[in-house]
Amino acid sequence: MLRVLREVPRNAPLLDIGAGHGLFAVLARGRRVVAVEPDARKVRRLDGIEFVIGFDDVITGTFDAISIIDVLYKIPLDQWDALLMRCRSRLAANGILIIKEQDPTARFKNAWNAIQERGATALGLTLGESFTYEAPAEFLARLKRLGFENVQSKRIDFAYPHPHVMYTARKT
Numbered sequence: 001m002l003r004v005l006r007e008v009p010r011n012a013p014l015l016d017i018g019a020g021h022g023l024f025a026v027l028a029r030g031r032r033v034v035a036v037e038p039d040a041r042k043v044r045r046l047d048g049i050e051f052v053i054g055f056d057d058v059i060t061g062t063f064d065a066i067s068i069i070d071v072l073y074k075i076p077l078d079q080w081d082a083l084l085m086r087c088r089s090r091l092a093a094n095g096i097l098i099i100k101e102q103d104p105t106a107r108f109k110n111a112w113n114a115i116q117e118r119g120a121t122a123l124g125l126t127l128g129e130s131f132t133y134e135a136p137a138e139f140l141a142r143l144k145r146l147g148f149e150n151v152q153s154k155r156i157d158f159a160y161p162h163p164h165v166m167y168t169a170r171k172t
Ligand SMILES: C[S@@+](CC[C@H](N)C(=O)[O-])C[C@H]1O[C@@H](n2cnc3c(N)ncnc32)[C@H](O)[C@@H]1O
Pocket: 017, 018, 019, 020, 021, 022, 023, 024, 037, 038, 039, 042, 055, 056, 068, 069, 070, 071, 074, 075, 126, 127, 128
């Protein structure tokens, strides 16, 4: 998460979608942070954070940065474009979208990730039935098709067993 946090511009108001227990929101504190999470079990009062129960569409206004960390894979693929377009409309000019996912093309690391995630879903720890990853080349093409600019991907999994990949994209 610290590797992802480096991409959030200093003082930029941040919207964190699918915030879970709010860990990234806590790390990003010190600027305006709005965290939104549909699983009410995870939402709690945290100083300096506007923590909201719901899906992203309950949030209004614009943000300089939006983060979506390990959330897309829980959402069916045919809903990704709509979510990403909502993000685009909620970004301020030159705002940055930061997405963290797993790279399914990393065969061995991804096999380990799949085992762990199936266990978490079976135990009901994470909301959502979907388990969808897209190869970085396809996901970058998706972001470009949706009108994002300066679209980039970066593996951030050095010394980790999971194939963490981060995407950044700008609204111009
Ligand atoms: C693996 S957790 C990641 C949580 C947090 N982002 C983190 O990195 O600690 C996935 C989160 O996505 C949330 N989620 C599931 N479906 C969602 C959706 N359609 N929109 C937003 N969040 C969703 C789940 O409730 C869960 O908290």
